[in-house]
Amino acid sequence: MTPIGCARALADFLQQHFDDIKYCPIDEKIATNRLIVRDGFLPKVTSNEEKKKQDPYIVIRPVEITDTDEGSVVKLQLLMMTYSADMEKGHLDLYHMAEIVRQSVEQQTVIDGMYMLQLPVKTLIPEEQPWPEWxxxxxxxxxxxxxGASINQYLTQQIEV
Incomplete structure (x- = not known):
């Protein structure tokens, strides 16, 4: 029950959800790309063509862990990215993806039988967008x-995965 374990569990849950609903990006240039959900970071790419091959994606990473007498909480940040050259309606795929995530996490508040969602859920869509990505x-x-005392054994198992 580590922060990265939570991110992995959420990534697995969301990947399964997007696969189950057969999510397909709107822009025809990436319509055959499967949405990828992963924890941590994406591999670095050097060209726009490589970027386009990665889209759409969701990357989940722990950004803050708080331990108190009442328990421990991890704050996760989900970066959602898609591609659309349409300057008028390209944003719609991004809003669609974000709403799927919002609905699924709020309907399934316990992930992997171990991690319980704590409200609020906050979605931010910056005004400045790196067009043609959104x-x-x-x-x-x-x-x-x-x-706890046995956490070192658990951490070793998590790293080996």
Whole structure:
């Protein structure tokens, strides 16, 4: 029950959800691309063509962990990115993706039987967009198990995965 374990569990949950609904990007240039949900960071790319091959995606990473007497909470940041050359309606795919995520996490508040969603859920869509890519991010918080005596064994298992 580590912060990156929570991010991985959420990534697996969302990937399964997007696969189940057969999500397909709107822009024909990436319509055959499968939406990828992963924890951590995407591999670095050097060209716009490589970027286009990565879109659409959701990257989930722990950005803050808070331990108190009442328990532990991890704040996750979800970066959502898609591609559309349409300057008028290209943003719609981004809003669609963000709404799918919002609906799914708020309907399934416990992930992997261990991590419980803590409201509020916050979605931010910046005014400045790196056209032809469109991005947003979401902040979610989940409860974690408190660190214990056997955590080193658990961490070793998580790293090996």
């Amino acid at each position: 991005w947003a991010y979401m902040e979610l918080s989940y409860t974690l198990g408190r660190p």
